[in-house]
Amino acid sequence: MRVNHFAGTGKLLKLYLRRDKIILPIWILLPMLAISGQISFVKAMPDWQMFINELSASPITSAILGPIVPLSIEGAILWRGLVQASIAVMFGAAFTVIRHTRTEEASGRIELVFGRPVGRYANLTAALILTFGGSMLAGLLSVAALIGNGFAITGSLVAGLTLAASGFVFAGIGGLCSQIFEHSGSARGCIFGVYMLTMVAMVINNIGGGATYWAWLAPESWFRITLPFEENHVWKFLVFVVLSALPMIFSYMLLIRRDMGAGLITHKEGTDSASPNFNSPMVLAWWQQKGSILAWAIGMAFLGGIMGMGTPNVSEAISFSFAHMDTEWASAIVKLGNQEGFMAILIYMLGLMGGLSVFAITVVQRLRREEKEHYAEMVLSRPVSRSNWMVSYLAVAFAGSALILLVLGLASGLGWSVASGEFSHFLRVLGMSLSKIPPVWTIIGIAALLYGWIPRIGSILNWLILGIFIFIEMLWEVGIVGWSAMQWTYFAYAHYSIPIHELSIVPLIVLTVIAAALTWLGVIGFKRRSIG
Amino acid sequence: MNVIETRELTKYFGRQAALKGLDLTVKQGEVYGFIGPNGAGKTTTIRILLGMLRKSGGDVKLLGGDPWQDAVALHKRLAYVPGDVTLWPNLTGGEVIDFLGSLHGKVNPSRRKELLDRFQLDPKKKCRDYSKGNRQKVALIAAFLSDVELLILDEPTSGLDPLMELTFQECIFEAKKQGKTVFLSSHILAEVEALCDRVGIIRQGKIVESGTLEELRHLTRTTVTVELVKPMNLTLLQGVYDVSQKEGKWRFSVDANAMETVMNVLAPMGIKFLTAEPPTLEELFIRHYGDKLGGKESK
Numbered sequence: 001m002r003v004n005h006f007a008g009t010g011k012l013l014k015l016y017l018r019r020d021k022i023i024l025p026i027w028i029l030l031p032m033l034a035i036s037g038q039i040s041f042v043k044a045m046p047d048w049q050m051f052i053n054e055l056s057a058s059p060i061t062s063a064i065l066g067p068i069v070p071l072s073i074e075g076a077i078l079w080r081g082l083v084q085a086s087i088a089v090m091f092g093a094a095f096t097v098i099r100h101t102r103t104e105e106a107s108g109r110i111e112l113v114f115g116r117p118v119g120r121y122a123n124l125t126a127a128l129i130l131t132f133g134g135s136m137l138a139g140l141l142s143v144a145a146l147i148g149n150g151f152a153i154t155g156s157l158v159a160g161l162t163l164a165a166s167g168f169v170f171a172g173i174g175g176l177c178s179q180i181f182e183h184s185g186s187a188r189g190c191i192f193g194v195y196m197l198t199m200v201a202m203v204i205n206n207i208g209g210g211a212t213y214w215a216w217l218a219p220e221s222w223f224r225i226t227l228p229f230e231e232n233h234v235w236k237f238l239v240f241v242v243l244s245a246l247p248m249i250f251s252y253m254l255l256i257r258r259d260m261g262a263g264l265i266t267h268k269e270g271t272d273s274a275s276p277n278f279n280s281p282m283v284l285a286w287w288q289q290k291g292s293i294l295a296w297a298i299g300m301a302f303l304g305g306i307m308g309m310g311t312p313n314v315s316e317a318i319s320f321s322f323a324h325m326d327t328e329w330a331s332a333i334v335k336l337g338n339q340e341g342f343m344a345i346l347i348y349m350l351g352l353m354g355g356l357s358v359f360a361i362t363v364v365q366r367l368r369r370e371e372k373e374h375y376a377e378m379v380l381s382r383p384v385s386r387s388n389w390m391v392s393y394l395a396v397a398f399a400g401s402a403l404i405l406l407v408l409g410l411a412s413g414l415g416w417s418v419a420s421g422e423f424s425h426f427l428r429v430l431g432m433s434l435s436k437i438p439p440v441w442t443i444i445g446i447a448a449l450l451y452g453w454i455p456r457i458g459s460i461l462n463w464l465i466l467g468i469f470i471f472i473e474m475l476w477e478v479g480i481v482g483w484s485a486m487q488w489t490y491f492a493y494a495h496y497s498i499p500i501h502e503l504s505i506v507p508l509i510v511l512t513v514i515a516a517a518l519t520w521l522g523v524i525g526f527k528r529r530s531i532g
Numbered sequence: 533m534n535v536i537e538t539r540e541l542t543k544y545f546g547r548q549a550a551l552k553g554l555d556l557t558v559k560q561g562e563v564y565g566f567i568g569p570n571g572a573g574k575t576t577t578i579r580i581l582l583g584m585l586r587k588s589g590g591d592v593k594l595l596g597g598d599p600w601q602d603a604v605a606l607h608k609r610l611a612y613v614p615g616d617v618t619l620w621p622n623l624t625g626g627e628v629i630d631f632l633g634s635l636h637g638k639v640n641p642s643r644r645k646e647l648l649d650r651f652q653l654d655p656k657k658k659c660r661d662y663s664k665g666n667r668q669k670v671a672l673i674a675a676f677l678s679d680v681e682l683l684i685l686d687e688p689t690s691g692l693d694p695l696m697e698l699t700f701q702e703c704i705f706e707a708k709k710q711g712k713t714v715f716l717s718s719h720i721l722a723e724v725e726a727l728c729d730r731v732g733i734i735r736q737g738k739i740v741e742s743g744t745l746e747e748l749r750h751l752t753r754t755t756v757t758v759e760l761v762k763p764m765n766l767t768l769l770q771g772v773y774d775v776s777q778k779e780g781k782w783r784f785s786v787d788a789n790a791m792e793t794v795m796n797v798l799a800p801m802g803i804k805f806l807t808a809e810p811p812t813l814e815e816l817f818i819r820h821y822g823d824k825l826g827g828k829e830s831k
Binding site: 008018108109113116 | 579582583584585586603604605607608610611612613614616617618619620622623627628631632634635636671674684
């Protein structure tokens, strides 16, 4: 009998399309929005020509975001636009695959499907097709945005295909993680880890001038290989497609060999009784979060250490034109110096804007999940007050984020100090990292407030607020808005542009008080609403 | 023809043995009750039968095919209800029923409506708003809606109310009338007693007893209540257990093979009143599991 492992793929694909009416369009549209944003952004600048000349003259931006290639308006758009767009596509693709494979398996829903005449590969295949289509569409929409703004068709196409390819490869990695881990949360965590590694490769490539082989390991830098609007290496897109097929092939090989519901990593038996200290919601909250806190701390130690050691490679030379740029941003960087600025920006990105913001929001969203999965009921039906339960989780979030920032500061400070032989850097870097604690706590406070009052849309609002603040930050960097706009965000009060010894402590104390007040309000909301 | 047949079936999870040589035979057209305590291996067996788990050893045949190799072809001929039904939270019950049905082919609209009515399910609700029982109903309706030869049901009624339990039993009787085979794993012994032609009792990964209910009963004791004219002490009789006396009536249980001897002893004593109750499945079950060591006295 011929075995049709793919039977039912089409029907599952339809189901997934039906189920993904919100999440899929978001990550498909985001890249186009990011690119369009960059287009209007660059065009809105009074003199973009001068801007790109000067930015490419700055060793510090080259080190972080890489040199602008080609040195034209297109290059200026892709330089940042594609990095942002690829974040959306890479995570969107990987999470979509995980959502339809491992999540379905862990929830048991897949049993209903596989009890029907559905092939063993149908589920993974449908998820991959969906993600492939999504990545392609995200790429093509970005192409449309570029062409619509009058840029060359070939270059736009190469840029869009390169973007789509970053989705392909992360779809494959998502599929692979789904085979390896028994829980979808671990699979998603693994994606974060893989993304961090690609970021390391990206920065190493950028420090090395932007055209090293490291770029192959960083899908967000693949446009430095295909070089849209310059050499337009379309054939390299085909190499990416072949590359992304590898994790997919592995996924299929693992899938056919394993039992439904099982992963590669099996679980050992635990203890038969709880330790006497395991006796409060606080311990429970810690127990549930410690894995992710530990993973974040290790990740930050790794990234911070590597970046710290790379810092002495950043040239301290400041070009004449850059020194005379008249944005607030440029003068701040000149004042800091390149190495100090590089470190400050990295700590800022990892410790606040990019990294810890995500940690803070996801860790508070854990509350929502506990509630939705009815775990909260089991605890709250015992003599445990609602405020006790909620504050326990938040306390772990507060302490955990502080711990991760401490680790980040220690690792980056040590890395830089050891590599340069200059230990005076250590305390300054540690200070930079610790100064991010109050703003991160404010994020937790906002998340707690939203969870307490409007849990259903709270999580989306959380990400939206973060997105808006990041957008304000970008506008400020190119001089479209002034510092007064930045001051509406929690970013401003531990900002990288302020030298650490000039950072004033009062706003940080105020932020801490605000975080406490928001948390308190959130708890009040939670006590007043129904659960479930 | 045997619809399900396993020989010496084993399944290991790491070093832990879930099935230790399971022999199971389900004949065409019968309703087979698969009973056993939690963790005995019922769900593992079912998942192997469905090709979701790979067997570690032994033979397994389902509808004449290999459940792992021929999963797709075999699943066209069966419908399955898992024990723990989770559904897609943002789809309605009706959508789930149609989607699952579409995997089998066409959904018969009149049959769909009939089942929705019988199980009193509101198909417009989102699955996240269904209670456990209602989720179970969605899975049951989806299963009964498919025109298949074999129904594999893993504790399908654990969340249903007594009325719905009756509806479920009706549906099983209908399926049986149409010549379908039903493999029913259950905890609800009254349900098994009401529905099943044959029963298999699984314990620690092995079938410890199987046969028709009559056969199983034959293996164990009958409870007898008797009122005698002449006084006598029943406690001394061979094959008689749990003797008690209340308001002049003796009550005891008696081994099947001792029945003749006991009756011969009782008859001359003048029987004024006598009832003999066959053991309920529950009693059978408890006799198999009640002791810590394993049903050594059952044979």
